[in-house]
Amino acid sequence: MLRGLAKRMSPGMSRFRLFSAHWRPVLRRQPHGVTDVALTFDDGPSPVTTVAVLEMLARANAKATFFLTGTRVLAYPELVRAIIDEGHAVYGHGWEHVHLEEAGPAAALEAMQRVEGLLAQFRPTPSLYLIRLPYNDGFRRAWMHEAMARFHPNACFAWWTISTQDYRLADGCATLEQLEARCKALGERMRQIRHLPGSIVLLHEDPFGAPGALAPRVSELMLPHVLSAIAARGAKCGLVQPEASAMRNRWFFAPLRGDQMI
Numbered sequence: 001m002l003r004g005l006a007k008r009m010s011p012g013m014s015r016f017r018l019f020s021a022h023w024r025p026v027l028r029r030q031p032h033g034v035t036d037v038a039l040t041f042d043d044g045p046s047p048v049t050t051v052a053v054l055e056m057l058a059r060a061n062a063k064a065t066f067f068l069t070g071t072r073v074l075a076y077p078e079l080v081r082a083i084i085d086e087g088h089a090v091y092g093h094g095w096e097h098v099h100l101e102e103a104g105p106a107a108a109l110e111a112m113q114r115v116e117g118l119l120a121q122f123r124p125t126p127s128l129y130l131i132r133l134p135y136n137d138g139f140r141r142a143w144m145h146e147a148m149a150r151f152h153p154n155a156c157f158a159w160w161t162i163s164t165q166d167y168r169l170a171d172g173c174a175t176l177e178q179l180e181a182r183c184k185a186l187g188e189r190m191r192q193i194r195h196l197p198g199s200i201v202l203l204h205e206d207p208f209g210a211p212g213a214l215a216p217r218v219s220e221l222m223l224p225h226v227l228s229a230i231a232a233r234g235a236k237c238g239l240v241q242p243e244a245s246a247m248r249n250r251w252f253f254a255p256l257r258g259d260q261m262i
């Protein structure tokens, strides 16, 4: 009876559902004892950023995790191939860059199936699937956890420890010099974060809807400062490592604390 009732509830009402057999883990940082910083790039691939980003990561001997948008995967398959050939991890970031909480569970499931259908042509579907939807939608919603559990039996939401807010960095910037100064300051702030080692860091490639004409240039200007900050703290950049104990815990509640914005 409860299941029937749940099915009749709209997505908007389902925020009140606390119990579900399908809560998936929500990762906020690397497992205890892992000091590698997990750089994560949303919204790519992009002809403006991806090649430069890959070159900088290679020079720093860094591995990163890319959450790719379906329409851009379709448009730039050679960039997807380049990311994978460099040993980075790729997952879907929806099909179009839209709010899937508003679209509902069927649309969210379809968006992820569609993007992964393309990505699976480049590499085998991972046995554990990191989920990050556009605008980080859905990880507090039981119905989205259920939809993602249907998408992949080992789905796991990848939130983050630190948001660089890089999508705001070019707002009001008139020149590349101004933007460069902001990127440098961000790197300095990042270097001061006590829990930087072992963190998951949110970055973007050519972010959708970012204000400022120079927004697509942020990745290439900011990444050197991010890599320097991590190196200065004696840490390396590695892939997101889901914790085995978290994956066994099906009754998982999304953490209530927010992320750190820098």
Ligand SMILES: [Zn+2]
Binding pocket: 042, 043, 093, 097, 133, 134, 135
């Ligand atoms: Zn995004």
